Amino acid sequence: MSQSQLANAPVTAQVTLPVAAGQVGRLSQALMAMVLGVFVIGMVGFSHIDVVHNAAHDVRHSNAFPCH
């Protein structure tokens, strides 16, 4: 970036946008990971599909997830 371009560019945009975008990105990525976690737990511990229930049977009982 040349000197003249730097002088013309709005300073606030250069400084605040990347930080704000980084934080929003971090939050949405954290939320995405948490949704994935809830999905995994829901599948293993709470799915009503018989085969899943039978495979995870002892784990459901051992974690006191509602079972049977």
Added chain:
Amino acid sequence: MSTFRSIVFASVIAGFIVGLIVTVVQQFGTVPLILKAEVFEKAAEMHQHEAPATAQPATTGHDHADHDHADHDHAAHDHGDHGAGDHDHGAGAWEPRDGFERNAYTAAANILTAIGFALLLAGFFAVRSGATGANVSWHEGLLWGLAGFAVFTLAPGLGLPPELPGVPVAPLLSRQIWWLAAVLATAGGLALIAFRRSVPAAIAGVILLTLPHLIGAPELANIETNVPSSLTHQFVTAVTVTSLVFWTLLGGLTSAVFARFGRGANQRA
């Protein structure tokens, strides 16, 4: 590494290790009790299934008795204690064979469960470290693990104590809904108390913590089981202690691993 990738990476590592450790702990704690209870459960089912056959009037010839008995066995799995389709001990659906296969699936399910909960924890760690600018220490992670123990084991366990196979329980869906409500209310209540340091928030937090128990968990009016109550009591203790080990390990380990792999993401953000 992006935040999402470091969360997933840390969760898979921590979840794998904790899932394996908990599988070993369960082999000494909860699993022997489940197997013992299943002996009582199967005995009760046999009794239930045989009762109509033996109650056949004597007018039925011997030739037909075997045939009747077979019919009962065939239709037997749909017994009344459980909600329709809730429970299955092999009436058509696949289930792992006892021994190695069953334990292997238990280990896999434990690892997946641990990864799932680690994803939740690491998600919070990412938000926390983003807000404070410092990584969540293993000690802080351990405290988060204790919070997970309170939210996912203690609070729902007060209304729905850990149950052994063979003990009749209220319909599955109603218990799952209450379990989820108890978890959400407890998490919300603890968060209000921990992160909003004001008197009204603390009062609201305590109300949220107690609310699911004031409403009450779904339960049967009359529970008849041949599973001894001493076995149930041992099981409640075993589940609670195993869960405490699980959550403290998972909290400490997830935060430690995430702090290692999340550092790059921290610097970039």
